[in-house]
Amino acid sequence: MDPRHDQEQLLAKARALGQDQGGVVSCPQLYEAGVPRWLVARELRVGRWQRLGDQAVCVHNGPVVEEGHWWAAVLQGGPRAQLDGASALLAAGLQRFTVARVRVTVPRGARIRRNPRYDIRQSRRWQRDDVAPSGIPRTRPAVAAVRGALWARTDREATYLLTAAVQQGLVSPTALGAEILRIRRDRRRALLHAVVNDLLDGARSLGELDVVRELERRGLPRPEKQVLRRDHRGRYYLDLSWPHFRVVLEIDGIHHSWAENVVGDALRQNALSLQGDTVLRLPLLGYRLEPDQFFAQVRAALVAAGWSARAA
Incomplete structure (x- = not known):
């Protein structure tokens, strides 16, 4: 039998071993499969394979996934x-x-x-x-x-x-x-x-009371909670609202990112916008990771609507 054919079979076996491992196999895996040490060493030496540490080799010379x-x-x-x-x-x-x-x-x-x-x-x-x-x-x-x-x-x-x-x-x-x-x-x-x-607590990941306390700590006016609104589709409650300034703050728990809530949330926000309200959203991650930026937006919306910290 042609020795080159034998080597090709061994190399094919090595590639098959790495098929479910991102193209990477251990030296013991190769040896147990019958791939001799000299063949492994040759493929590494000529650059057709690449070594990843002292326990594993990648059985090709392209980018490692x-x-x-x-x-x-x-x-x-x-x-x-x-x-x-x-x-x-x-x-x-x-x-x-x-x-x-x-x-x-x-x-x-x-x-x-x-x-x-x-x-x-x-x-x-x-x-x-x-x-x-x-x-x-x-x-x-x-x-x-x-x-x-x-x-x-x-x-x-x-x-x-x-x-x-x-x-x-x-x-x-x-x-x-x-x-x-x-x-x-x-x-x-x-x-x-x-x-x-x-x-x-996915249905109310951020409590309104926690947010209200944070608004007051930052010198912002106290909002009204759970304000009832109606549109042609029925009635709904706003999380936090400043009716005089037509500013609404909706508190988004993790449940708001779930597919079944996306359409309803969008329709409600659009209805409020059509009525002339400024609608801001405070998601869980925003409250945890970037509170300063989100509360700065609340302040900016209130100031744009006529609120003044001096008059408060």
Whole structure:
């Protein structure tokens, strides 16, 4: 048999191994499949393959896809390594979020093979029961979301990560709450409790009383709450309103981003605009992440309508 044909078969086998791993395989996987060490070394030497750490190779020389880096990081971490935090959420399908380095955790005492591409760390929170039941080794979404929030660079990023995981259907607020109860000590523990309480109370994620207190703290006039309005479709209540200035502030909990509410919210806002009102919206994330900007908009709307802080 032609030796070149044998080599092509072995290379095809290597590519097949990487098909479900983003084009990345471990050296032991290759050896167990019958791909000899000399062939692996040759493909790396001539540049047809590329090495990702000392435990994994990419069986092509093109750009490595995100899934490939996930596998390379897990393989680099060893047999008990798991994608964790935001990286595990990305592997579970989280959209519109990026990480600087893939995060992998291993249990306390495990050997760590350092690699500048990947963030591999021992963790006292590592538990075998936390791993997702299928796919690349990674922590379950509820575990990953809570840990990702604990490890986030800022409180803002932590809040966004928890909220995005719920909004995108990766985890329920109840599951997040159960995981947070496992956290005994952390500087962000109180923040996580507050955010998850918002998410659990989806029908009224932001209380009107909380917003009213914040408006008064910032020197803005006290609004009326739950003002009844009518249009041709029936009647509805406004969250907060300054009738004299024709300014309305609608408080959007997480439920307002759900598809079944989008049409009704839009129709109500359009009806108010047609009646001459200025309608502002204060979403959960806006209140948590950018309060100064949103309350500045409320102030600007009131000033434009004739309110003066001096006359208040």
